[in-house]
Amino acid sequence: MIPGALGLLVCAALWEAVPRLGLVSSAYLPPFTTTLDALGGELTDPAFWSALGDTLTGWALGLALATAGGVLAGLVIATVPYLRELTSSTVEFLRPIPSVALIPLAILLFGTELRSVLLLVVYAAFWQVLVQVLYGVQDVDPVAEDTARAFGLGPWARIRHVVWPTALPYVMTGVRLAAAVALILAVTVELVIGAPGLGHRINVAQTSQAVPDMYALILVAGCLGVLINTGARLVERRALSWHRSVRTEAPA
Amino acid sequence: MLEVKGLRKVYEGSGRRVEALRDLTFRLDAGELVCVVGPSGCGKTTLLKCVAGLLAPTEGSVTLDGVPVTGPRPGLAVVFQEYGRSLFPWMRVTENVELPLRQRKMPRDARRARVSEALDAVGLGDVGRAYPWELSGGMQQRVAIARALAYEPDVLLMDEPFAAVDAQTRADLEDLVRGLWRRRGMTVLFVTHDIDEAVYLGERVLVLSPSPTVVREEVVVELPAERDQLTTRADVRFTGLRSRVLGLIRDGGGAADQVSKAGRSGSGSDS
Ligand SMILES: Nc1ncnc2c1ncn2[C@@H]1O[C@H](COP(=O)(O)OP(=O)(O)O)[C@@H](O)[C@H]1O
Numbered sequence: 001m002i003p004g005a006l007g008l009l010v011c012a013a014l015w016e017a018v019p020r021l022g023l024v025s026s027a028y029l030p031p032f033t034t035t036l037d038a039l040g041g042e043l044t045d046p047a048f049w050s051a052l053g054d055t056l057t058g059w060a061l062g063l064a065l066a067t068a069g070g071v072l073a074g075l076v077i078a079t080v081p082y083l084r085e086l087t088s089s090t091v092e093f094l095r096p097i098p099s100v101a102l103i104p105l106a107i108l109l110f111g112t113e114l115r116s117v118l119l120l121v122v123y124a125a126f127w128q129v130l131v132q133v134l135y136g137v138q139d140v141d142p143v144a145e146d147t148a149r150a151f152g153l154g155p156w157a158r159i160r161h162v163v164w165p166t167a168l169p170y171v172m173t174g175v176r177l178a179a180a181v182a183l184i185l186a187v188t189v190e191l192v193i194g195a196p197g198l199g200h201r202i203n204v205a206q207t208s209q210a211v212p213d214m215y216a217l218i219l220v221a222g223c224l225g226v227l228i229n230t231g232a233r234l235v236e237r238r239a240l241s242w243h244r245s246v247r248t249e250a251p252a
Numbered sequence: 253m254l255e256v257k258g259l260r261k262v263y264e265g266s267g268r269r270v271e272a273l274r275d276l277t278f279r280l281d282a283g284e285l286v287c288v289v290g291p292s293g294c295g296k297t298t299l300l301k302c303v304a305g306l307l308a309p310t311e312g313s314v315t316l317d318g319v320p321v322t323g324p325r326p327g328l329a330v331v332f333q334e335y336g337r338s339l340f341p342w343m344r345v346t347e348n349v350e351l352p353l354r355q356r357k358m359p360r361d362a363r364r365a366r367v368s369e370a371l372d373a374v375g376l377g378d379v380g381r382a383y384p385w386e387l388s389g390g391m392q393q394r395v396a397i398a399r400a401l402a403y404e405p406d407v408l409l410m411d412e413p414f415a416a417v418d419a420q421t422r423a424d425l426e427d428l429v430r431g432l433w434r435r436r437g438m439t440v441l442f443v444t445h446d447i448d449e450a451v452y453l454g455e456r457v458l459v460l461s462p463s464p465t466v467v468r469e470e471v472v473v474e475l476p477a478e479r480d481q482l483t484t485r486a487d488v489r490f491t492g493l494r495s496r497v498l499g500l501i502r503d504g505g506g507a508a509d510q511v512s513k514a515g516r517s518g519s520g521s522d523s
């Protein structure tokens with residue numbers, strides 16, 4: 001923690017020093033303190049908060065839809081025989097398509113509305129969840145499965161009591177990755193197509209020469225990413241206390 | 253009453269073909285404790301899975317009380333060899349034992365009573381709140397036994413349940429199983445690769461041949477019902493039976509006289 005904080009401090013000092021020493025023009029890189037001033041200005045501007053709200057709405061809604069869809073599709077694909085083979089080539093084809101390549105499609109369909117953001121966020125985040133769920137379901141222990149069957153658990157009860165708990169650590173990983181990707185996509189789409197949000201505000205700041213504000217907003221986006229990742233890890237750790245312990249304590 | 257007739261099981265898949273069981277025929281009367289002994293890889297687990305309805309036989313049939321077994325059934329419980337993987341690590345001990353009862357829609361209070369009774373019976377009355385992975389191997393296997401007991405089966409199948417616990421724990425668990433069997437009066441099919449264990453526990457011992465697997469012989473264990481780790485094992489009848497079974501496994505029935513010094517160590521130790 002201390003070395004981490006030290007690293008940040010060094011970065012801030014460098015950021016301050018480089019424009020002050022004239023190594024880079026402060027028109028392109030305003031000093032750190034100037035950026036902080038701009039950040040203070042942003043924080044008192046209601047328009048900033050509404051932009052932040054828009055971005056978070058797109059992110060959360062998109063992530064929720066992608067998670068629900070990914071988990072559902074994953075469980076169905078993995079538990080219905082032959083569906084996995086049937087879908088694997090499709091998955092392998094669709095998954096590598098960079099979501100930003102779908103931006104024109106989104107504009108065509110929804111213009112600059114929230115739905116454009118959602119389309120791309122969901123598309124990008126969905127695969128992260130789906131792939132992890134598929135791995136997770138594959139990880140079900142045949143002995144656990146046999147045990148459940150021997151003791152009279154039907155298909156539905158086995159999904160609930162065996163498959164789901166086994167897959168949960170993978171699902172958590174998938175959601176954490178999806179959360180990061182979803183934020184990237186939300187900001188990107190706002191930036192590129194001008195849907196309301198932080199990305200759009202960054203773009204406006206840039207075109208109107210408000211360079212310190214632009215950096216302040218980038219800083220906010222970065223902090224958001226860090227917060228989301230930390231939060232996701234926290235939830236993961238709480239939900240999977242048994243899992244971690246299994247890994248760290250039980251002898252092989 | 254459990255009846256196995258002409259049971260054959262061939263695993264087929266990815267070009268490989270394994271005949272795990274060639275031709276097994278035997279029967280267990282209700283309330284009997286019968287041990288199945290055979291070398292590792294001879295198909296003991298396969299046999300249990302077929303009896304449990306987890307695996308469809310290639311040929312032959314399994315009938316329980318006159319009804320053909322086509323899938324898992326309520327009156328039958330299994331204790332698996334891999335107890336660590338058979339207990340769910342995401343559930344506490346009580347939840348593990350309780351799950352099959354919940355599945356049967358048994359009322360909550362009855363369930364709770366049954367669970368604590370079963371845990372008491374295996375001497376684990378005070379670890380209900382623990383997770384399985386917090387317990388030793390022997391304790392985990394007790395939990396698995398408690399889960400089977402709470403299920404109140406007519407038929408209990410046990411697959412080398414003590415292969416991976418230390419000698420002292422193993423002796424305790426053997427006495428536990430025999431004690432529970434005598435009190436509860438269920439039918440028990442106990443699979444092991446350990447000849448001593450088979451003779452010590454069983455009323456009869458079914459000796460399986462190495463692959464291609466058939467029932468080589470059924471040995472009736474003429475020992476008193478009251479068994480004791482020290483005196484029973486020192487009994488000449490016990491050592492005689494043990495030699496006979498070992499001889500059957502080794503030479504297919506001949507030369508049973510050269511095996512007198514073979515004991516647990518001679519019965520194979522892999523699982
Ligand atoms: N699912 C399976 N697929 C293919 N072969 C199997 C499978 N399970 C067991 N076998 C094979 O069947 C034989 C008997 O296995 P098993 O019943 O586990 O023996 P045991 O329990 O006596 O050690 C072994 O040769 C094993 O490799």
Ligand SMILES: [Mg+2]
Pocket residue numbers: 296297298333411412523
């Ligand atoms: Mg086995």
